[in-house]
Amino acid sequence: MIAISAPRRARPFSGWVLACAALIAAPAALGAPSTPVAHKGAIASAYPLASQAGQEILAAGGNAFDAAVAVSAALAVVEPSSSGLGGGGFYLLHRQADAFETMVDAREKAPAAASRDMYLDKAGNAIDNASIAGSLASAIPGEPAAFEYLARKYGKLSLKQDLQPAIRLARDGFPLYARLQGGIRYKRQVLQRSPDAAKAFLTADGSVPEVGAVIKQPDLASTLEAIAAQGAQGFYGGRVAADLVAGVRADGGIWTLEDLAHYQVVERKPLVGEYHGARIVSASPPSSGGIAVLDALNILSGFDLQKFDSATRKHLVIESMRRAYRDRAIYLGDPDFVKMPLAQLASKDYAAGQRSSIRTDKAMPSNLLPGIESEPVGMQTTHFSVLDSAGNRVAATISVNLFFGTGYMAPKTGVLLNNTMDDFSTKPGRPNEFGLVGATANAIAPNKRSLSSMSPTFVETPKGVMIVGSPGGSFIISMVLVGTLNYLDGMNAADIVKYPHYHHQYLPDEVDYESGALTDAEIKELTAMGHTLKVSGRQWGNMQVITWDFASGKVEAASDPRGEGVGLVY
Ligand code: DON
Numbered sequence: 001m002i003a004i005s006a007p008r009r010a011r012p013f014s015g016w017v018l019a020c021a022a023l024i025a026a027p028a029a030l031g032a033p034s035t036p037v038a039h040k041g042a043i044a045s046a047y048p049l050a051s052q053a054g055q056e057i058l059a060a061g062g063n064a065f066d067a068a069v070a071v072s073a074a075l076a077v078v079e080p081s082s083s084g085l086g087g088g089g090f091y092l093l094h095r096q097a098d099a100f101e102t103m104v105d106a107r108e109k110a111p112a113a114a115s116r117d118m119y120l121d122k123a124g125n126a127i128d129n130a131s132i133a134g135s136l137a138s139a140i141p142g143e144p145a146a147f148e149y150l151a152r153k154y155g156k157l158s159l160k161q162d163l164q165p166a167i168r169l170a171r172d173g174f175p176l177y178a179r180l181q182g183g184i185r186y187k188r189q190v191l192q193r194s195p196d197a198a199k200a201f202l203t204a205d206g207s208v209p210e211v212g213a214v215i216k217q218p219d220l221a222s223t224l225e226a227i228a229a230q231g232a233q234g235f236y237g238g239r240v241a242a243d244l245v246a247g248v249r250a251d252g253g254i255w256t257l258e259d260l261a262h263y264q265v266v267e268r269k270p271l272v273g274e275y276h277g278a279r280i281v282s283a284s285p286p287s288s289g290g291i292a293v294l295d296a297l298n299i300l301s302g303f304d305l306q307k308f309d310s311a312t313r314k315h316l317v318i319e320s321m322r323r324a325y326r327d328r329a330i331y332l333g334d335p336d337f338v339k340m341p342l343a344q345l346a347s348k349d350y351a352a353g354q355r356s357s358i359r360t361d362k363a364m365p366s367n368l369l370p371g372i373e374s375e376p377v378g379m380q381t382t383h384f385s386v387l388d389s390a391g392n393r394v395a396a397t398i399s400v401n402l403f404f405g406t407g408y409m410a411p412k413t414g415v416l417l418n419n420t421m422d423d424f425s426t427k428p429g430r431p432n433e434f435g436l437v438g439a440t441a442n443a444i445a446p447n448k449r450s451l452s453s454m455s456p457t458f459v460e461t462p463k464g465v466m467i468v469g470s471p472g473g474s475f476i477i478s479m480v481l482v483g484t485l486n487y488l489d490g491m492n493a494a495d496i497v498k499y500p501h502y503h504h505q506y507l508p509d510e511v512d513y514e515s516g517a518l519t520d521a522e523i524k525e526l527t528a529m530g531h532t533l534k535v536s537g538r539q540w541g542n543m544q545v546i547t548w549d550f551a552s553g554k555v556e557a558a559s560d561p562r563g564e565g566v567g568l569v570y
Pocket of ligand 1: 380381399400401402420423451452453454471472473474476
């Protein structure tokens with residue numbers, strides 16, 4: 001079952017889940033062990049230098065929240081294709097001392113001059129690429145505001161200390177690695193059109209640098225230094241803000257200094273649910289991730305999955321995805337703008353209704369429900385997980401949306417701009433880059449946040465906890481769902497992150513799967529049930545997982561081997 005709970009300040013884990021106003025008793029040992037067992041801290045992120053930046057801050061006496069700032073800022077430097085100061089995301093926090101949980105919503109916001117039909121021509125037709133290319137596609141970034149907020153409100157060290165590793169990496173440079181080189185190659189022509197981006201990521205003659213070439217970003221170092229010295233004001237005001245607005249407007253965008261000055265992160269209640277004795281804490285709107293993962297788990301909770309053969313188990317998981325993604329498309333948007341039937345989507349009765357339309361032997365065509373379309377996606381966006389030795393946790397998924405966002409770097413700032421405006425429903429029924437369509441709930445409006453699939457999540461049982469999340473656009477939700485089921489089945493962190501993916505997002509009505517995710521027998525059985533199966537040409541996702549076993553104190557950190565990340569336990 002799912003419940004929407006306030007940020008908690010309760011006795012450790014005694015609060016458990018408030019579901020439809022009913023208090024569910026928690027197993028006594030859930031969450032923090034009553035006799036704490038010494039355990040180590042851990043960080044899993046998409047690139048070793050970012051994990052190390054977090055480690056440095058933990059070693060200097062910082063807590064998980066300081067480390068989250070250090071890792072995010074380092075990722076902005078060493079994985080600029082996936083997240084950065086020009087983007088935003090969600091930070092799910094758990095403070096061990098008082099079991100307080102909250103989500104810092106640092107999602108980008110539409111500029112005040114944005115309007116519902118801004119990507120349509122006079123005839124009402126969508127203008128090709130308008131919501132992904134050029135600065136009109138860029139929303140007002142949230143990540144720099146999160147840095148100050150996290151450090152000031154939850155950290156132990158100063159923002160200045162937390163940002164030092166990233167400043168060093170930007171100023172002194174880091175060696176180019178194969179995956180980033182691949183991203184640069186993929187976006188070369190776009191990067192070349194932005195002189196500052198070309199200077200940072202291409203050679204003087206405009207070609208792609210060799211692996212090992214040192215990538216230095218002095219302008220980004222200066223912007224990080226401005227934030228270190230002045231807090232968020234160093235980005236949203238003064239010289240940097242003026243350069244950002246000038247750069248965006250020269251590139252066809254509509255930002256103003258007021259847009260930047262008015263940006264604020266919002267603390268929101270995480271979504272909390274229960275699945276077979278496990279407590280699931282996940283991102284709330286404007287992320288659709290938490291509600292979709294919990295909705296799918298609610299549906300699955302009525303089945304004894306262990307009783308079924310593997311093909312039927314996967315069939316049931318796919319059917320739960322189909323229904324959860326449908327609800328995402330129809331109901332969800334920015335909670336500051338739209339009323340959402342979260343209590344309904346969270347209720348057991350609603351899930352029972354959804355479950356009743358599932359047959360164990362037959363796929364249900366999505367066109368019998370209302371619809372969506374998709375393409376496999378890579379490793380834009382990034383997730384990292386942190387656990388410190390006190391038990392504080394962070395699950396953070398942050399993004400500039402597509403690879404390198406728009407690929408435009410605002411001159412003199414070192415900041416690559418996001419194209420997160422594409423996460424809005426730019427026209428009813430028109431799929432975005434991830435094939436997701438939306439209804440009016442996710443229509444563009446001034447100062448609104450677009451709906452996201454990013455799903456940073458904690459899964460807690462009486463025995464331990466998993467901190468999990470991944471990039472992957474619309475695929476994030478299905479990966480977090482399957483990762484959760486795998487953890488609850490006893491899988492270890494390394495196996496969870498490498499598990500082959502399968503996915504259904506309601507429309508298109510097909511199951512995408514990585515080669516190896518389904519056995520020949522499963523393919524045969526699922527096809528016979530009526531599923532359309534499509535093997536993906538490439539792998540997707542880049543999951544970062546930490547698990548902590550309460551009884552032994554054992555901590556594992558694992559990074560998806562599809563990427564180049566590392567999970568470190570200290
Ligand atoms: O917020 C969202 O749902 C998207 N902007 C996330 C993009 C993403 O994960 C791209 N990764 N492959």
